[in-house]
Each structure stands twice: as structure tokens, then as C-alpha cells.
Amino acid sequence: MIQPFDDTYFMKKALQEAEAAYDKDEIPIGAVVVVKNQIIARAHNLTETLNDVTAHAEMQAITAAANYLGGKYLLDCTLYVTIEPCQMCAGALFWSQISRIVYGARDEQRGCVEMGTKLHPKTKMEGGVLAEEASTLLKRFFIEKRNLN
Amino acid sequence: MIQPFDDTYFMKKALQEAEAAYDKDEIPIGAVVVVKNQIIARAHNLTETLNDVTAHAEMQAITAAANYLGGKYLLDCTLYVTIEPCQMCAGALFWSQISRIVYGARDEQRGCVEMGTKLHPKTKMEGGVLAEEASTLLKRFFIEKRNLN
Numbered sequence: 197m198i199q200p201f202d203d204t205y206f207m208k209k210a211l212q213e214a215e216a217a218y219d220k221d222e223i224p225i226g227a228v229v230v231v232k233n234q235i236i237a238r239a240h241n242l243t244e245t246l247n248d249v250t251a252h253a254e255m256q257a258i259t260a261a262a263n264y265l266g267g268k269y270l271l272d273c274t275l276y277v278t279i280e281p282c283q284m285c286a287g288a289l290f291w292s293q294i295s296r297i298v299y300g301a302r303d304e305q306r307g308c309v310e311m312g313t314k315l316h317p318k319t320k321m322e323g324g325v326l327a328e329e330a331s332t333l334l335k336r337f338f339i340e341k342r343n344l345n
Numbered sequence: 346m347i348q349p350f351d352d353t354y355f356m357k358k359a360l361q362e363a364e365a366a367y368d369k370d371e372i373p374i375g376a377v378v379v380v381k382n383q384i385i386a387r388a389h390n391l392t393e394t395l396n397d398v399t400a401h402a403e404m405q406a407i408t409a410a411a412n413y414l415g416g417k418y419l420l421d422c423t424l425y426v427t428i429e430p431c432q433m434c435a436g437a438l439f440w441s442q443i444s445r446i447v448y449g450a451r452d453e454q455r456g457c458v459e460m461g462t463k464l465h466p467k468t469k470m471e472g473g474v475l476a477e478e479a480s481t482l483l484k485r486f487f488i489e490k491r492n493l494n
Contacts, residue, residue, distance in 0.1 A: 247417045248408050249440035250399075259397050268396045283462055284440065287433030291398035312461050313432055 201233040203276070203298050207325045210276040210300070213240040213253065214333055220245060224333045227253035227277040229261035229270065236273070237261035253277060254285035258292050270294040271318075278330035280307035280323055290316045297321040300330030350382040352425070352447050356474045359425040359449070362389040362402060363482055369394060373482045376402040376426040378410035378419065385422070386410035402426060403434035407441050419443040420467075427479035429456035429472060439465045446470040449479030 206228055213226025217240035229237040239256035243249055254277050262268045274296040281289060281299065286308035289297060293316050302323060304310055315321060355377055362375025366389035378386040388405035392398055403426050411417045423445040430438060430448065435457035438446060442465050451472060453459055464470060 243417060247415065248411050249417050250404055250408055250437050255399055259399055262397050266396065268392060268398050282436060282440075284433050284436030287431060287436050287462070288399050290432060311463055313436070314460055 203325045206230050206235070206274070206276045207278070207298065207300060207330075209235060209238065210278050211326060211329055211333070213238055214278045214330065217241045217253070218333060218337055224337050225253045225277065225279045225330075227257040227275060229257050229273050229275050231261075231265075231273045236264040250284065252282065252285050254281050255288055258288050258294075262292070268292070274298060276325075278326075279303050279334065280309060281313075282306050283308055283311045283313045286311075286313040286315060289319065290314060292316075293318050295319065298325055299323040300325055301327040301334070352474045355379050355384070355423070355425045356427070356447065356449060356479075358384060358387065359402075359427050360475060360478055360482070362387055363427045363479065366390045366402070367482060367486055373486050374402045374426065374428045374479075376406040376424060378406050378422050378424050380410075380414075380422045385413040399433065401431065401434050403430050404437055407437050407443075411441070417441070423447060425474075427475075428452050428483060429458060430462075431455050432457055432460045432462045435460075435462040435464060438468065439463060441465075442467050444468065447474055448472040449474055450476040450483070 209228045210226045214224040218224035222241045226240040228235050237257045237260035239253045241253045242251040270292040276298050278300040280303040358377045359375045363373040367373035371390045375389040377384050386406045386409035388402045390402045391400040419441040425447050427449040429452040
């Protein structure tokens with residue numbers, strides 16, 4: 197059966213959000229929350245614009261999705277995020293009891309896997325979807341930053 | 346020398362925030378951020394009111410403090426919080442590079458110490474200030490909740 201909406205499809209939407217962050221000179225990370233093949237939240241990193249370390253893509257996506265659903269638990273939801281969540285975002289996802297997390301590229305230094313952040317028992321996490329695209333965008337951002345300074 | 350502003354003084358302010366949460370039927374946890382003996386942010390848990398798992402006292406206090414300071418790093422700041430921060434809040438505090446965290450009571454189940462969340466190398470954390478008061482308020486809240494249901 198043809199499956200028009202798969203992980204790659206939704207990760208592309210998260211990548212579009214990452215590109216929107218890039219265009220604002222923000223660390224390019226994007227996220228979407230999906231329930232029953234419908235995107236209910238889109239967000240990208242806004243830490244510089246908002247002067248706020250908590251304004252990661254995932255945090256905003258969690259808040260927006262809960263707002264859409266009218267309840268704070270993201271049951272039956274999947275979060276797609278271009279880079280592996282950090283401790284803060286994984287901690288927020290723990291509280292949300294989200295069903296599934298799909299990330300693009302690993303964050304070997306600050307990611308929740310390396311940091312040992314605990315996920316909720318109800319949550320499954322997997323990575324590697326469009327990892328190359330997510331990683332390339334991030335690297336390009338940091339190389340350009342270095343060359344400017 | 347008499348020291349009018351000590352950890353107990355500021356933790357009492359955080360406890361007043363926790364009581365404000367209690368009065369709103371929120372899990373009673375409060376926080377303040379202090380720089381040079383001045384409170385620059387006050388917040389209490391609002392997860393139920395806002396339908397948002399990210400609305401912990403610490404998260405709001407971090408955002409408010411950064412807003413006050415006009416920069417996202419909480420250098421030379423101390424966060425006073427009535428209960429030990431969770432993974433999410435400790436993860437946010439990591440990004441903020443805050444100088445000091447003082448908590449009241451331990452959270453032996455979901456606290457960042459038990460969960461193994463990493464703090465920033467610049468951050469010192471200590472606990473036990475007005476722990477009994479913070480813990481009693483929290484216990485009272487949950488006992489009342491149980492009796493109502």
C-alpha cells in the first residue's frame with residue numbers, strides 16, 4: 197500500500213522549520229507534532245530572538261500541541277525534530293507522556309542519549325530520519341558563524 | 346555582621362510563590378531568581394492553569410529573569426526553588442549557565458539528582474533550605490487531592 201505520510205514526509209516539514217530558524221540567524225533546529233497524520237504544531241528554535249534558553253523548537257512544539265489538543269498530555273502524538281533533543285527537551289517530553297519521538301541527526305555532545313536523560317515508559321524514540329540533511333544545515337550554520345566572527 | 350538577605354530569606358519568597366500555586370490548585374512549587382540580593386523573577390507552577398507540562402516554576406523564572414536582564418545567560422544569579430528541579434528544569438538551568446541553584450526539599454523520584462541530569466560546570470547546587478516547609482506544603486496538597494477524588 198502506498199503510504200503518503202511517512203516519517204520522511206513529516207521530517208521534511210520539521211526541516212522546513214529548521215530552515216526558517218536558519219533564515220532568522222537562529223541555530224537551525226525545527227520540530228513538528230503529528231497526530232493521526234495531521235500536523236498540530238510547528239516550531240523552530242528562537243533562543244536568540246526571544247533571548248530565552250528555553251525557546252527550543254521542541255519546547256514550543258510541546259506547548260503548541262497541548263494548546264491545540266486542549267490537554268497537557270501528548271498521547272498518540274509523534275514529535276519529529278531535526279536534531280536529537282537535549283536534556284531539557286527530553287525532560288519536557290517525559291512530562292508530556294508523548295507516544296513517539298523521531299529525530300534526524302544525533303547530538304553526540306548535548307543530546308539526551310549521551311546525557312542519559314530518562315524518557316517516559318510510554319515513549320518510544322528513534323533517530324536517523326533525514327539525518328544528513330539536518331546535520332548539514334547545522335554545520336553550515338556554525339561554519340558561517342565562525343567565518344563572520 | 347548581620348546579614349539581612351540570606352538563603353532562608355529568599356527561600357521564604359519562593360515558598361510564598363509555592364503557596365500562590367497551592368491557592369490555584371496547582372502542585373505547590375515556587376521559585377525566585379536573585380542577583381546581588383535583588384529578586385528579579387518570581388514564579389510558581391502553572392501546569393494545570395496553562396495546560397502545559399513546561400510551565401514549571403523554574404522554567405518561568407528562567408524566562409522572566411532573562412527578560413529582566415536582557416540576555417539569556419543567568420550569570421551571577423541564584424535560583425531558589427522549593428523542590429529540587431526535575432530533568433527539564435535542570436536541563437534549562439544548564440543552558441542558562443546560572444551560577445547557583447538552591448532548593449528546599451529533595452524530589453527522590455523525579456529530581457535531577459536521582460535522574461542524573463547534568464548541570465553546567467559553572468553551576469553550583471545545594472539543597473535543604475526550608476526543606477520541611479516545602480515538603481509539608483507539597484504533602485498537604487497531595488493528601489487533599491486524594492481525599493477529594
